[in-house]
Amino acid sequence: MIETLAEPKAQVDDLSASELLHALRERKAVEDRAAADQLALAARWADLHPPESIHTATVFGDGGRYGLEHEEPIAGEGCPAVAEFCIAEVGAxxxxSSNSAKRLIGHALELRHRLPRLWAQVHAxxxxAWRARTVAEATIHATPSLTVEAARWVDTQVAAVAGRVGPAQLDRLVAETIKRHELADADPTADPEDGYLAVDPRHATVYDQDVHYAGTMRFEAELxxxxxxxxxxxxxxxxxxxxALGSAAPLDARRSAALGDLARTQTALDLHAQGSTAARSEDGLTVAREVVLHAHFPASLDGLDGLETVFGPTGRMEEGPRLVLLEQVQGWCRDSRTKVTVKPxxxxxxxxxxxxxxxxxxxxEQVILRDRTCVFPWCTRPARACDIDHVIAYDHDAHTEGRPQPGATVSSNLAPECRWHHRLKTHTGWRYEVTGxxxxEWTSPHGHRYRRDRDGTTRIGDPDPPARP
Incomplete structure (x- = not known):
């Protein structure tokens, strides 16, 4: 039996096939136990941090899990509220990210208070834990919102099989259970099957975080x-x-390219532009709607961002942590219906x-290009959507009172922060300083320290663990 999680390779190589399977099963059990404990610890953290009022409770809002235009609680009706800014310490x-920490704490509260059978099964x-969290995510964000009774009914139906079915089956079961409960509430005499016709499954979704190194992005639609x-x-x-025009690409690649062409040259856009002053290319077609992308290539492709991959010279897209191929940019520029703007x-x-x-x-603009994202630990919000913060606060009375300005407006004293982390820095004990x-370097209210640079976040020191009485 393997005694630790980091055995020398020689000892692992000595294990038989049966011993390897036994060790893998043990490791999986340890992983599941740790995930269950993490949920319990997250719920306890929430217990220790109630909000002072409903206005200081954490929610999903602008820039939250779903980019909501309205505020939405992190857990459903009947769950305790949580102080807004305590989330950041858990995430760090x-x-x-802080939004991922919100989801973790929200799932823990949803399971403990509204899905108690699943909660018990996780800890048994x-x-x-990940399966229970998918159910919690669905019940938290159900539309319309589920009452406590409705959530308990879902819990009863799902808990019976949650440990025995696959992820896709579980997702369908949760969706069906929620829908059937809604139909029963609306009309107890109605046929539940009829309700599925009222559900509109159509959507067109771009998975902008699912970017392949070949420079492609996944698009999914239900039509x-x-x-x-x-x-x-x-x-x-x-x-x-x-x-016919000479493309040697495979059929699937050509169909994908044709879909992109539809977005730029479809008839509706041409009709909309008739009789207008819309710009047209040399071939008489309307110029496609301008899509603003910020692609950065070094002056020399040997530079920091000029990675030479198997796909060719590579730069960086500002819209999220992704790469872009020089060949792709050249292709965009060759398209006569693409508007290309080169900035200084x-x-x-x-x-x-x-x-x-x-x-x-x-x-x-310099600060945005230098730092790329919000500079709070683990945050990935693009800098272009952030506030620009004076790291050392600007003293508005310094000039009139004849004192030197401690927080001058200079490049080295400015940093991008998303609105939530800007408020966190202003209203809590989180502090940071520029070290280059x-x-x-950030310091949390509990003394944890992190270094954030253009390549990401690194832990640089943890406080000593508190002594137990």
Missing amino acids: VLGI GQVP DIADALDLDRALAHGAETLK VIDLTAELTAPGYDIPDRIR PGVY
Whole structure:
């Protein structure tokens, strides 16, 4: 039997097939136990941090899990509220974003208070924590919201089989259970099967965080039958046209390219532009709607971002942590219906200054390009969507009182922070300082320290564990 989780390779190589299977099973049990404990610890952390009022409770809102335009609680009706800013400490310790920490704590509270059977099964080792969390995610964000009674009914139906079915089956079961309960509430005499016709499954979703190193992004859609067949015929025609024009790409790749062409040259856009002053290319077609992408390539492809991959020279896309191929950018520029704008080069190492508190556009752009994202530990919100914060606060009374300005508006004293983390820094004990160009060291209220630079977050010190009485 393996005694530790980090045995020398020689000892692992000595294990028989049966011993390897036994060891893998043990490790999986340890992993499941740790995940269950993490949920219990997250729920206890919530217990220790109630909000002072409902206005200071944490919610999903602008930039939350779903990019909501309205606020939504992190757990359903009947769960205790949690102080807004206590979330950040949990996320930083676990090495996850604050929004991911919200989901963890929300799932823990949802399971403990509204799905008690699943909660018990998780801690008995009968259901993995990740499966229970998928159920909690569905019941938290059900539309319309589930009452406590409705959530308990879902819990009763799902807990009976949650440990025995696969993930896809579990997802379908949860969705069906929620829908049947809604139908029963609306009309106890109605046929539950009729209710499925009222559910509109159509959607068109771009998975902008699912980016392949080849420079592709996944797009998924559920269409009306007639629309789907029309689109299929259009893609087939577009793929054949590309082949006739000399494309040697496989059929699937040509269909994918044809879908992109539809977005740029579809008839509706041409009709909309008739009689207008819309810009047209040399071939008479309307210029496609402008899509603004910020692609960064070094002056020399030997530079920091100019990675040479198996796909060719590579740069960086500002819209999220992803790569872009030089060949792709060249292809975009060759398309006569693509509007390409080249912006001036900015020296990211220059120390730019400005009098007063307001930040000029040239300094703002430099800070955005230098830091790329919000500089709070583990946060990945793009810097272009962030506030620009004076690291050392600007003293508005310094000039009139004849004192030197401690928080000048200079490149080295500015950092991008998303609105939530900007408020966190302003209203809590979180503090940070600049230790180098684009390098920040954060200290949490509990004494944990993190270094954040353009490459990510690193733990640089933990406080001594508290002594038990």
